[in-house]
Structure formats: structure tokens, C-alpha cells
Amino acid sequence: MSKRIAILGYGNWATTIAKVVGENVHKYSEFDTTIAMWVKPKEFNGRRLTDIINEDHENPRFLPNVKLPINVVAFSCLKDAVKNANILIFVTPHQMVEDVCTQIKGHVHEEAVGISLIKGMATKADGSASAISDEIRGHLNIDISVLMGANLAAEVATGGFAEATVGCIHPEHGEMFQRMFDTENFRINVVRDVYTVEMCGALKNIIACAVGFAEGLRFGTNAKAAIIRLGMHEMIKFIETFYPGSDLKTFFESCGLADLIATCEGGRNKRVCEAFVKSDKAMHEVEKEVIANGQSAQGPPTASEIYTILSQVGLEDSFPIFTVVHRICTRQVPASELKNCLKNHTLHQTVQSKEDSSSNSSGVSY
């Protein structure tokens, strides 16, 4: 029996993925060609978004001027969308994960598998944070893979070249997701390092904030390249510390290096943080001024969640960029503190004085 796919989400990335998967399923008999897409009941120009998607085959609210395949069918009821689905694609805003899981609990096919495309951390009411895949597993008790990469949605939707990384626990699921997503312009590599893939997608937004501060402070290209490099090290160290067993090679996949570079080149986090340096307002106010459409920058809340995790085990000082980004975002320290963070980063080797050096050689400062 062919597998039925449900997409839980309706934003620009969800809609892009509906297009990719909706076209791809025709290539393999293992998939049911009808794709269910859960779309929150919203209005757009006086019509229901579900009706627009089902009648006009486009999502003008979140991905204008892109036609969807006719086999993508929008549902406004979550339970209807997941009914009999064998494969669930989670691609909601990260704040909605808990609510969505709670609603579909008990309605999910017992042999269903899922994949999360959501970048960020899941936070609980008590302030603790966890990987979103763990949040979904905890609610639904199903196998969850992840897909992350350098994937600006509008470019993927219009056929621009992109790569992505699937992280899976079971290789057969990874291969299935590769068939579901891989096209000649959207190339998927599969690795078994699921937490590394997922956490890269969350952590890179903190580094993009640091690059945004650097832009606002008029740092040069050398300094921005250093931030990205040192930031990559902190990503690796964080994942090695909290999700041991990662493979260094995974950081060279699209989910690692490429997504970090793409996010630091443009994107909301960088723009908001650049504006923040030139303002004396709070981050949420700057965010409102810089980002239209009610969207948010994930970097500042992720920095806060990571800071909470680090401070619980006393490791703030071992992750200087993660920590300084959180402190700058909350105006505990001025943005200029970023330069001291770079100069004194833990990754810099200590300069050894020679025994025959004169007395003024003991320190690095000059």
C-alpha cells in the first residue's frame, strides 16, 4: 500500500516543501500521490487560505506567484490532515510544535514516521529547552528524522539550486526521505547524525546575530570571517558536549557550513541585530521595526535558551560568542563587548614567552 504524506504547516517553507514533495511523489509508487497539507484557518483577501490553495493551487499569503501541484490538498483541521498519514512533515513555527502535537496525539497512525524541518529549540513553561525532534518524539512516540540546510524558501520554490541534509536514526527512513525530497535542483544527502543536523539549524542563528552586531559596529571582513569560524567551533563544541557522538564531517554538510554561511550572509537575524546596535530600544521593539509580516528572528530567543542550558552547568565562559550574543541581546553588556570576546576567545592559543625574553614580555597586550 502506498504511503500517505501529511505536511503540517503553511508558511513559505511549508508551501515550498509541498511543491517539492507534491511533484516528487509521482516518481515513486511507494507514495500516495495525494498530499495533505494542514493550513491554519486564516483569511487572505476575504477568502479562506485553504480554499485558495485547493481552488487556485497557490498560497499567496506566504509564497506568492508560485503554483502548487494539484495533488496538494489543504485541510483546516489538523486531525483530518493526519488521518491515515504514514509520513508526517513538521514545518510549523517552533512555538506551535507543542500545540500541534497535543492536538494530533491519539490520531496518528501507529506506524507513522515523521520528519522535522523546524529550526530552533522547543521551550517549556519552566524555561527548559530541548531539541524539537525530542519534543515531537515525547508527545507522539514515533521515529523522527530532520531536514536542514541552506534553504532560503523563495529560491527553492522557484527552482534555484540548493542542497539539504537529512539526519535520520534508521537508514531506511533516511533513504525514503531522500526519495521524497531530492530533485535535480534540491539535492539531499543523508547522515545518521540526527541531533547534529538539527542543532546546527538552531545554533547558526546565534552566530548570525553576532555577525549582525559586527556589521552594526562596522567590523571588517576579517573579523566577520573570524566570528563565523569561532562560531562554528562553538556549535561543534556545544553539540559534542550535549549530544555526544557527533561526526565532524556532518558539519561540512549543507546543514552545517552552508547553512551557517547563508544565514550569516543575509537573513532576519543579521538585519535585526545590525539595527539593534544602532538603536537603544529593546530587541523585540527593534524586531518589530525591521521585520514586516509579524515574523520573528530566531537568534535572540535561541541565544537565551542556549544560555540557560549553559548556565545550568556553569559553561557560559566556554562558549564566549553564544554567551556574549545573549548578553548583548538583553542589553546586559554593550555591543562593543563583542570585540573583547573575539580578542580573548578561548580558542586562541596562549602566546608562550621565551625564557630569555625581557620583563616586558609577560603579557600579550602592548
Add this chain to the structure above:
Amino acid sequence: MSKRIAILGYGNWATTIAKVVGENVHKYSEFDTTIAMWVKPKEFNGRRLTDIINEDHENPRFLPNVKLPINVVAFSCLKDAVKNANILIFVTPHQMVEDVCTQIKGHVHEEAVGISLIKGMATKADGSASAISDEIRGHLNIDISVLMGANLAAEVATGGFAEATVGCIHPEHGEMFQRMFDTENFRINVVRDVYTVEMCGALKNIIACAVGFAEGLRFGTNAKAAIIRLGMHEMIKFIETFYPGSDLKTFFESCGLADLIATCEGGRNKRVCEAFVKSDKAMHEVEKEVIANGQSAQGPPTASEIYTILSQVGLEDSFPIFTVVHRICTRQVPASELKNCLKNHTLHQTVQSKEDSSSNSSGVSY
């Protein structure tokens, strides 16, 4: 006895390094505070450049508006500059290495050590190419370390933050060079992976050409991030193949990731290659139009040299970006071939058809 340092070079990077080292030597009694700097006899505004440097303590031809320490002394004669020098800093254009080495051979202190700051490959008359450090070793039979990193000269010269990597064979030389170069705004890490550090500095320029072509072809951010990621893989694979024993961690140092990012963000190679796509002229003509000051872009010749090395052992197809950049630079293929190179890159995993898939599932194309 304190060690005498000679800088062989007078361009913007050489002059920047003269400033850094000229200030740094006062911190350690191991160094003679007088720094010799070889400056080719050139005129600037009717005066000899050596006179300007020695009288006005600046190099307005190559690094205007930056004062040099008075302990940097310019010599127009190479042999005078290296006389009694214990430490030689090679920072000439890569084309001059052979000539400089030939001139100073027999005049170099027998226990002298050197460090190369030159990015590129050394080429011989027969078309063969080698690492510049090997070229220097071959001529002078002295120990050579290298220094590479994300180091736009003007930013380092004006105190902007930067990092660099020293690659050494003997740790005690690495530590000495760290003392010579490390300042609070120019942080040096030392690794023993000398060829990896050096080859990163040459190979990254080929990737910057590919990013330039991508700009000219109006590829998106996802595709450019993919080029940098796939390019990094080719750099790693090339170094593993031709200089075995490299440590993957070295690619996360400033010489690897950071220099690649900085070079792909700006720089001559990218600008020339972007203009090349929009023109039908030969590369050397486009170069003349785009770059003032008679400077050149290292990427196209490096791509040619690397292509020669690869084709000698039949490995062209294993390095698709290196190869396509050379073929595009020489107009053997149109620039649009870059997109096919990305789609079909050897690093992309093959999509496995399921046994139960229908007959139209055998290929990836759709």
C-alpha cells in the same frame, strides 16, 4: 644573541606585516629590534620608495595613510636585506619567488629559518607546479613555516580584528613565529599541518572564482553556500590526495574556513569572474578592466595549475568545481556549466530506487 628579521616584499601585505612585526619585536628580547625590509627599487612621486619608507616611515605606493615603526629599515638590495638575518619572511608576489631565491642563495645565514606568507602555487617553466614553501626549501635548504588566514591587509594595518594560522614543521619555530606576529588584534594559532595551511591559501581562490561566476549568473544564496561547501570538500580532498596526513581540524582554522569565507565575500577573484560571465573577452582582458594598479587575480592561474596536476593523474572528474572553474576561465565551456556541475557533484549521494517503485522511478530526473 637576538635574532635579526628580514622581510622580503613591499606590497600592501608585506608593509602591513612590517608594521605588525616592527611593533611586536619590542616585546621580546629574543628579536633584534631593527627589521630589514627588501623593497624593489621603484619610484613614487619622483622619490625612491626605499627613501620614502626610511625618511617618512610609510609606503604610500602600496599602503597609504599607515605609519610604519621607525625600526623598519628599507633596503633596495636583496643581499643587503638578508645579510646576517636569522629569520626571513617571504611575502612577495608568487611569481617572484624563484627569482628572489636565486638572488639570495649563498647569502642566507646557514641557520636561518623562513616563513612564507605567499598565497598561490610556484610554477616552473615546464608547466609543473609546487607548493611555494617547497620551492623555497628547494632553493635555500632552510626550514620554512607558513602564515595564512582571513587577512585583508588594509584591515590588519588599521587595527581591525583578524586571526591567522601559522603552519610549522618544528613546534619551536611555530612558537617563535607566534610571538613575532601575535597581537591583541591579530591572533595567531599554530598547527603542525604546514601543507594544509599553505594549500588552503592557494585553493580558496578557485572557489572564489566559482562564487564570482555564480554572482554573474544570478544564482541565489543557497547555491553560493553550496559552492563554498562543495569547494571546501574539494580543498580537503585535494590536500588529502596530494599532501596526505592532513588534520580535518586545520580546515576549521583561520587559514581554512575563515579565509575561504572572506575571499568568497569580496576580493579580486570574485569581482573579475563576475565580470567575466557578462563579457565575451578573455580572462586576462577582463582582469585588466576590473583590477586597477596592475594587480592580478590568483584564482584563474591557480585553477590552471591545479587542473594540470589533476589531469596528470586522471583525477579531473573527482574535483568538479576545480575543473569547471578552469574550463570556464579558458572559455572551453560556458559559465552556465557551473549549474550542471553543482547538480551532478560527486559528493551528492545517489538516490536509491525502492524495489517496489514503478518503472518511472529509475532516474533522478523528472
